[in-house]
Amino acid sequence: MLYLVRRNEGILVNHKRVERLYTEEKLALRRKRRRKLSAVRLVPPHAVAPMERIAIDFMSDATVQGRKIRVLTMVDEYSKIAPRIVVAHSLSGADVVRALSQIPLPKSLRMDNGPEFRSKAVVEWALKNSVRLEYIQPGKPTQNAFIESFNARLREECLNQELFLDLADAKRKLENWRRVYNDLRPHSALGGMPPSLFAAKCQDKVMLVGT
Numbered sequence: 001m002l003y004l005v006r007r008n009e010g011i012l013v014n015h016k017r018v019e020r021l022y023t024e025e026k027l028a029l030r031r032k033r034r035r036k037l038s039a040v041r042l043v044p045p046h047a048v049a050p051m052e053r054i055a056i057d058f059m060s061d062a063t064v065q066g067r068k069i070r071v072l073t074m075v076d077e078y079s080k081i082a083p084r085i086v087v088a089h090s091l092s093g094a095d096v097v098r099a100l101s102q103i104p105l106p107k108s109l110r111m112d113n114g115p116e117f118r119s120k121a122v123v124e125w126a127l128k129n130s131v132r133l134e135y136i137q138p139g140k141p142t143q144n145a146f147i148e149s150f151n152a153r154l155r156e157e158c159l160n161q162e163l164f165l166d167l168a169d170a171k172r173k174l175e176n177w178r179r180v181y182n183d184l185r186p187h188s189a190l191g192g193m194p195p196s197l198f199a200a201k202c203q204d205k206v207m208l209v210g211t
Helices: 002-008 015-024 093-100 120-129 141-159 167-183 195-210
Strands: 053-062 068-076 085-088 108-111 132-135
Touching (some): 053 141, 068 093, 108 141
Parallel strands (some): 053 108
Antiparallel strands (some): 068 085
């Protein structure tokens, strides 16, 4: 990943040298090995354009005082951009609508069957804006694989690494991580480009087609 970051910055460096220095400085994070499942997974249809489908989910953590915080995550399934990360002590359906109203309007939302996502506020917002709601089957998180992967990165690289002094501190640190994820972090599914660069190239293609 560090090699790809340097490459995206225009710095030419041998990937073996980066790997050697990375190992010598003992920078590698310990990763938990995932158990391989023998069952066949249901593969959802892929989005074919930016903002065609936004995947959303909730995560939980706590401040150093032990106060629970909830995190609303969202990711564009095509460009992999995270348009918002919302942090609060509690989040309702109305809070979900407020967050969705602050990003470009997607064609559909993919999410689980949590009460906030099935709330009257979310359903009415979707009907008003002609946004299709796609609920995954209960107990089938792999049907929302894009947000599961995003949440795993957020947990590993931010939530497990940071101590949150209070809610304001949590908001600042998660927003900083979101900006790094969007603008600097290489994404393997995007050919090593960060999501914002990939999205910009998509926009350039759209403009060329329209001329």
